[in-house]
Amino acid sequence: GAVVSQHPSRVICKSGTSVKIECRSLDFQATTMFWYRQFPKKSLMLMATSNEGSKATYEQGVEKDKFLINHASLTLSTLTVTSAHPEDSSFYICSARGPGNQGTQYFGPGTRLLVL
Amino acid sequence: GENVEQHPSTLSVQEGDSAVIKCTYSDSASNYFPWYKQELGKGSQLIIDIRSNVGEKKDQRIAVTLNKTAKHFSLHITETQPEDSAVYFCAASNTGTSYGKLTFGQGTILTVHP
Numbered sequence: 001g002a003v004v005s006q007h008p009s010r011v012i013c014k015s016g017t018s019v020k021i022e023c024r025s026l027d028f029q030a031t032t033m034f035w036y037r038q039f040p041k042k043s044l045m046l047m048a049t050s051n052e053g054s055k056a057t058y059e060q061g062v063e064k065d066k067f068l069i070n071h072a073s074l075t076l077s078t079l080t081v082t083s084a085h086p087e088d089s090s091f092y093i094c095s096a097r098g099p100g101n102q103g104t105q106y107f108g109p110g111t112r113l114l115v116l
Numbered sequence: 117g118e119n120v121e122q123h124p125s126t127l128s129v130q131e132g133d134s135a136v137i138k139c140t141y142s143d144s145a146s147n148y149f150p151w152y153k154q155e156l157g158k159g160s161q162l163i164i165d166i167r168s169n170v171g172e173k174k175d176q177r178i179a180v181t182l183n184k185t186a187k188h189f190s191l192h193i194t195e196t197q198p199e200d201s202a203v204y205f206c207a208a209s210n211t212g213t214s215y216g217k218l219t220f221g222q223g224t225i226l227t228v229h230p
Contacts, residue, residue: 006159032215043205043220044160051215093159095218103148103211105218109159 003027004096006108013084014116020080021111023094029074030096034105035067038091050077084115118143120208122221130229135196137224139206140188146208148216149182149189154203154223163204164191196228 003026013019023033031052036044048069049057056069066088068080077096081088091112095105119142129135141149150165166173166180166189173180177196182189193200203225207218 004159034215034217041223043222046217046219049215049217057215091157095160097216103209103216104150104162104165105216106162107152107160110157112157 002098002104002106004094004106004108006094006111008111009109010112010114012114012116015085016083018080018082019084019113020078021092021094021113023077023079023096023108025075025096025106028096028099030077030098031074032097033071033077034095034097035069035077035079036093036095038093038110040091044093047079081113084113086115089113089115118146118208118210118219120206120219120221122206122224124224125222126225126227128227128229129196131196131198133196135191135193135200135226135228137191137204137206137226138188139190139208139221140186141208141219142187143208143210144184144187145210145213148209148211149180150207150218151180151191152205152207154205156202160205193226196226198228198230201226201228 005024007022033050035047047062050071052071058064071077093110095107098104122139147168152160154160179192206221209218
């Protein structure tokens with residue numbers, strides 16, 4: 001149980017285009033999901049906290065108009081990188097907070113974004 | 117906010133040896149401490165976690181210890197195998213605030229040589 005999927009796993013796009021990444025909790029409902037960014041050989045950086053039915057909470061320094069987050073259902077959150085530029089190239093990982101108030105987060109497999 | 121420091125950044129051991137990774141945290145209100153394993157190009161897999169009401173937890177070859185007074189916790193892997201080679205991240209959170217968001221350590225690259 002507690003499986004989180006991400007789609008796509010890898011995407012290459014041209015500069016200026018927008019890219020949508022989906023995060024799904026497959027066998028549990030997640031009112032809270034988190035979006036992280038990871039640079040090579042670095043730790044996970046929290047970008048935003050996504051709550052079902054409400055606006056996402058962004059970490060300091062993360063542009064909310066650049067990284068649009070939608071959490072329309074209890075099993076799906078999406079991250080849209082708008083007008084992507086090469087510096088947005090990174091590994092994006094989502095996690096879903098498990099049932100109850102235990103704090104456990106289950107991570108998706110990540111999405112590798114390359115902006116040309 | 118919370119700050120988590122993790123050491124060492126790299127760890128190389130021979131197959132069968134033990135490996136220990138240590139983390140310290142700054143916020144005494146943190147009450148949940150998970151450890152994640154990340155293989156190259158993949159997402160992070162929860163391998164073990166511990167809560168502040170427990171001092172030690174073990175799952176087969178993996179154990180975690182927590183010292184609340186000193187604000188540090190450690191991951192212990194015994195009888196290491198080559199497939200244990202990966203990047204390991206510790207994290208800390210206060211499950212009662214900010215939706216329990218995790219603060220991660222810097223990661224440890226573990227290499228187990230056959």
